[in-house]
Amino acid sequence: KNEVEQSPQNLTAQEGEFITINCSYSVGISALHWLQQHPGGGIVSLFMLSSGKKKHGRLIATINIQEKHSSLHITASHPRDSAVYICAKIQGAQKLVFGQGTRLTINP
Amino acid sequence: KAGVTQTPRYLIKTRGQQVTLSCSPISGHRSVSWYQQTPGQGLQFLFEYFSETQRNKGNFPGRFSGRQFSNSRSEMNVSTLELGDSALYLCASSTGTADDYTFGSGTRLTVV
Numbered sequence: 001k002n003e004v005e006q007s008p009q010n011l012t013a014q015e016g017e018f019i020t021i022n023c024s025y026s027v028g029i030s031a032l033h034w035l036q037q038h039p040g041g042g043i044v045s046l047f048m049l050s051s052g053k054k055k056h057g058r059l060i061a062t063i064n065i066q067e068k069h070s071s072l073h074i075t076a077s078h079p080r081d082s083a084v085y086i087c088a089k090i091q092g093a094q095k096l097v098f099g100q101g102t103r104l105t106i107n108p
Numbered sequence: 109k110a111g112v113t114q115t116p117r118y119l120i121k122t123r124g125q126q127v128t129l130s131c132s133p134i135s136g137h138r139s140v141s142w143y144q145q146t147p148g149q150g151l152q153f154l155f156e157y158f159s160e161t162q163r164n165k166g167n168f169p170g171r172f173s174g175r176q177f178s179n180s181r182s183e184m185n186v187s188t189l190e191l192g193d194s195a196l197y198l199c200a201s202s203t204g205t206a207d208d209y210t211f212g213s214g215t216r217l218t219v220v
Contacts, residue, residue, distance in 0.1 A: 033209065041145075041196050043211040086151065095141065095164045096200075096209075098151040 003027060004089055006099035014107055019074040021102045023087035026068070033096065034061050034072050035086040043086075046072070077106045110134065112201050112212035120218045126187040129215045133180050133201030137208070140182040142174060145196040145214075154197075157182055158204060189219045 004025045013019055023032070031050040037043045047054050047061040049070060054061050058077075063070040074081055082105050088096040113132040121127050133140050142154040153166040157176035174184040180201075186193055198214045 031207075035211075041198075041216065042213045043198060043200075045209050045211065048207045048209065088151075095153050095156055095166075096143070096151075097153070100150050 002100065003097050004087060004099040006085075006087055006102050008102060009100065010103045010105075012105045012107065013077055015078060017077050017106075019077050019081070019104065019106075021072045021085050021087075021104070023070045023072070023099055024068055025070075025089050027089075028065070028068065029089040029091070031090045032063055032070050033088045033090065034070070035088060037084045037086060037101070039083075046085075048090075074104075079106045079108050082106050112137075112199060112210050114197075114199055114212035114215050116215060117213065118216050118218075120220060121189050122220055123189055123191060125189050126185060127189060127217060128183050128185045129197055129199075129217070131182045131184075131199035131201070131212060133182070133199075134208075134210055137201035137203055137210070138180050139202045139204045140176055140180065141200045141202075142182070142184050143198045143200070144168075145198060146192075146194075151198075154184065186217075191219050193217065194219045 007022045034046045035043050049063040058075045060073040084101045084103050086101045088098045091097050115130045139158045141156040145151045155174050156164040160176045171187045176182045196214045196216050200211045202209045
């Protein structure tokens with residue numbers, strides 16, 4: 001069993017839909033990253049969360065440390081949101097342990 | 109403010125050769141981490157350096173090594189390349205706190 005599990009693995013939606021990607025982890029953590037990777041490889045850190053909720057534009061991330069669960073939400077989804085979204089827990093000295101990623105496709 | 113710079117962007121090598129990849133962190137960032145991404149295994153941690161010291165190492169064979177210089181620039185080296193080493197190699201830098209973690213664009217290595 002992976003230390004970090006994401007669901008769903010693939011998600012296809014229509015433009016404008018509300019998107020939720022889930023992440024659960026097996027061992028307690030101090031913080032968790034949500035990352036975005038577009039085709040071509042570059043990775044962008046969207047959020048780093050240690051508690052509660054963060055919002056940036058149409059993106060919202062929440063974390064429940066007690067339940068070992070985090071979610072990434074996208075409101076009013078757009079085709080440019082199509083990417084792979086990866087959650088990663090922070091372990092030890094700057095070591096990330098990654099989920100397998102969620103491939104999101106938003107159709108116009 | 110310049111981002112994390114990885115060079116080269118693309119590389120093709122032959123089995124048995126060795127390769128050196130470079131990562132220049134954001135100015136002021138003293139921590140540099142390296143990751144390998146393959147379709148089969150996803151993203152995996154290779155190692156992390158802070159102020160020229162390796163603080164953490166992933167489960168990779170000894171053919172994978174790295175170092176960090178006094179200016180925080182880091183290199184990773186892979187010796188005796190195997191076909192399975194074909195991957196996207198990413199580095200990330202930070203000041204040592206998790207909230208300024210920044211990835212480079214990666215080096216895509218193909219071993220033929």
